[in-house]
Amino acid sequence: MSSNEEQFFWTGLTPDAARKALVNKDKSKRDKRSSLKDAVNRFIKDGDNVAIGGFVDNRQPVAATFEMIRHGFKDLTLSYQSGGMAIDYLAGAMALRPDHFSIKRMEFAYWAHESFGLSPIFRYIAENGMVELEDWSNYNMSARFKAGAMGLTFIPCRSPLGSDILKKCRAKVMDCPFTGRPIILLPASYPNVAIIHVQTADMFGNCVINGTDATCQEIAMAADYTIVTCERIVPHRVITRRPKEIGIPFFAVDAVVHVPFGAYPTNCRRYYYFNKEHIATFHALGTRLRKGDPKGLAAYYDDYIFGAKGFEDFIDHFPVRKLLEEYQSEMQNFERMV
Amino acid sequence: MLVTSIEYTSQEMIVVAGARILEDNKVVFVGTGLPMIATVLAIRHRAHGIIPVFEAGAVGPPLEGGLPFSVGDSRTASRASFVRGLNAAFEMTQRGFCDYGFVGGAEIDPYGNLNSTMMGKFPEEYQKPKARLPGSGGASDMASSCERTILIMPHERRRFNEKINYVTSPGYLDGSPGARERAGLLGQGPHRVITTKAVLGFDDETRRMKILHTYAGETVESIQESTGFELLVDPDVSPFDPPTIEELTLIREEIDPLGFFVKKPVKEKVLPNQF
Numbered sequence: 001m002s003s004n005e006e007q008f009f010w011t012g013l014t015p016d017a018a019r020k021a022l023v024n025k026d027k028s029k030r031d032k033r034s035s036l037k038d039a040v041n042r043f044i045k046d047g048d049n050v051a052i053g054g055f056v057d058n059r060q061p062v063a064a065t066f067e068m069i070r071h072g073f074k075d076l077t078l079s080y081q082s083g084g085m086a087i088d089y090l091a092g093a094m095a096l097r098p099d100h101f102s103i104k105r106m107e108f109a110y111w112a113h114e115s116f117g118l119s120p121i122f123r124y125i126a127e128n129g130m131v132e133l134e135d136w137s138n139y140n141m142s143a144r145f146k147a148g149a150m151g152l153t154f155i156p157c158r159s160p161l162g163s164d165i166l167k168k169c170r171a172k173v174m175d176c177p178f179t180g181r182p183i184i185l186l187p188a189s190y191p192n193v194a195i196i197h198v199q200t201a202d203m204f205g206n207c208v209i210n211g212t213d214a215t216c217q218e219i220a221m222a223a224d225y226t227i228v229t230c231e232r233i234v235p236h237r238v239i240t241r242r243p244k245e246i247g248i249p250f251f252a253v254d255a256v257v258h259v260p261f262g263a264y265p266t267n268c269r270r271y272y273y274f275n276k277e278h279i280a281t282f283h284a285l286g287t288r289l290r291k292g293d294p295k296g297l298a299a300y301y302d303d304y305i306f307g308a309k310g311f312e313d314f315i316d317h318f319p320v321r322k323l324l325e326e327y328q329s330e331m332q333n334f335e336r337m338v
Numbered sequence: 339m340l341v342t343s344i345e346y347t348s349q350e351m352i353v354v355a356g357a358r359i360l361e362d363n364k365v366v367f368v369g370t371g372l373p374m375i376a377t378v379l380a381i382r383h384r385a386h387g388i389i390p391v392f393e394a395g396a397v398g399p400p401l402e403g404g405l406p407f408s409v410g411d412s413r414t415a416s417r418a419s420f421v422r423g424l425n426a427a428f429e430m431t432q433r434g435f436c437d438y439g440f441v442g443g444a445e446i447d448p449y450g451n452l453n454s455t456m457m458g459k460f461p462e463e464y465q466k467p468k469a470r471l472p473g474s475g476g477a478s479d480m481a482s483s484c485e486r487t488i489l490i491m492p493h494e495r496r497r498f499n500e501k502i503n504y505v506t507s508p509g510y511l512d513g514s515p516g517a518r519e520r521a522g523l524l525g526q527g528p529h530r531v532i533t534t535k536a537v538l539g540f541d542d543e544t545r546r547m548k549i550l551h552t553y554a555g556e557t558v559e560s561i562q563e564s565t566g567f568e569l570l571v572d573p574d575v576s577p578f579d580p581p582t583i584e585e586l587t588l589i590r591e592e593i594d595p596l597g598f599f600v601k602k603p604v605k606e607k608v609l610p611n612q613f
Contacts, residue, residue, distance in 0.1 A: 115599065122470055122472070160482045162508040162523060163478050212423055213426075
């Protein structure tokens with residue numbers, strides 16, 4: 001590690017440490033199927049910088065966050081561009097049981113739910129000063145992951161110059177050495193672990209993502225370890241029929257976990273649209289927490305997360321009819337299935 | 339529901355105004371919430387050539403299957419011409435592919451700078467703000483690098499302030515000549531502000547906001563009264579036509595038949611979620 005690297009405040013791995021870890025890693029094409037419990041237990045540790053895949057309430061790695069909550073972690077940093085339910089679930093766990101689960105810091109661009117409203121849990125956490133915040137733009141966070149995926153130390157970016165965002169984050173504004181005009185240098189992000197939900201994977205970790213890629217490929221390539229949950233596991237010979245559709249290559253993945261509905265109640269293209277009612281119910285409980293009454297949220301966590309052995313128990317709470325409703329909505333969005 | 343009279347809500351007016359301002363055959367980088375609805379109305383109603391771009395990575399979807407709830411949801415990807423991820427969308431924008439960025443915020447100043455991050459003293463209260471908003475998302479990138487931006491805001495005095503709590507998305511910054519270029523920004527900056535009371539633009543020299551069009555039932559005075567800073571008034575200020583039956587029918591019967599997006603009165607939204 002160079003002296004400059006030590007001076008700078010790296011919140012995951014340093015670029016040199018990330019390179020070294022990858023060089024020393026077993027990158028063989030081997031069966032990486034695992035239970036979620038084992039994957040979380042093996043690859044995530046206290047104090048880690050955990051990168052969250054998806055985008056707002058799309059393909060959020062909900063099942064992985066539930067397992068993290070059951071396990072319990074201390075002093076995590078969460079890195080993401082735009083987060084929705086996955087961030088809500090993790091932060092809600094801290095609000096209820098800070099001795100069991102805690103987040104120290106967030107590097108992010110957006111945490112809310114677009115058409116489904118603000119995140120009351122974010123308001124509660126931030127307005128009580130419970131987490132150290134580092135705001136960036138969506139492009140900033142995406143480009144930081146990309147810099148990590150590219151093995152760089154930083155990446156230049158032209159937005160958002162002139163914004164207050166740049167006053168409280170670790171970006172540096174310099175004069176471009178070629179044009180003399182101001183340019184932002186974003187530090188690369190090398191998270192310790194990435195949690196990503198995808199539609200399809202093979203047992204080696206090759207992943208196909210449908211709909212938006214979000215920044216899942218970049219996150220998987222940048223992180224030291226990547227845990228993938230997926231709707232389907234297909235044979236290697238099937239997934240490699242269209243090699244260019246593989247969005248994440250197997251050697252960037254450390255655990256493959258088959259979790260149908262693993263992004264529920266968020267949207268997972270080809271499988272299910274949002275469960276809007278459940279998202280609203282959860283937010284209503286979050287609003288009560290923010291107003292001083294944590295009982296409803298605590299009961300939710302007891303029923304759906306702490307009291308559940310695995311994600312299947314959570315899905316068991318939903319009538320088949322409701323799951324089919326989101327499946328049918330998604331089929332209307334996805335015309336190729338017709 | 340059959341539209342029998344031309345009563346309409348302020349939300350319907352803002353969506354109609356947004357849709358009319360959009361230029362046909364341009365690439366529009368569409369933010370979440372009101373911009374999304376206005377863009378869909380524009381495409382369905384008269385500007386069939388608009389090419390919507392969404393920050394999660396979809397380019398040019400026809401948006402025929404109902405309004406997306408998220409700028410990254412399945413409906414933005416269906417039959418799109420191109421879908422990648424966030425880096426691709428913002429790289430295209432930085433390159434110059436996006437003519438207009440269409441964004442909202444919680445608070446705006448006379449120079450079109452937007453706040454969607456926090457209420458309270460910055461930087462002192464940044465780690466413990468009075469009210470925490472969602473954060474930039476892609477809004478600050480759009481405001482920086484789309485060639486022009488169209489801003490959309492509920493018109494309330496507490497949201498229009500001479501000095502805003504936090505500059506998330508850069509407009510004309512301090513309004514001084516060449517401020518955006520000096521900062522290193524690519525795009526030219528805010529083009530229009532669409533509100534629930536008026537359509538506003540910006541003075542070429544001072545870069546301050548000015549009233550261009552007033553909605554039915556509003557006057558220059560009533561608009562100024564709802565604004566926390568002094569507005570300029572265009573010498574050719576003119577009335578803006580109310581929504582037509584055709585536009586309202588499209589919104590109520592085709593685009594948002596359940597009233598999920600447009601029916602809610604703006605007043606109920608203590609803090610907006612449309613960015």
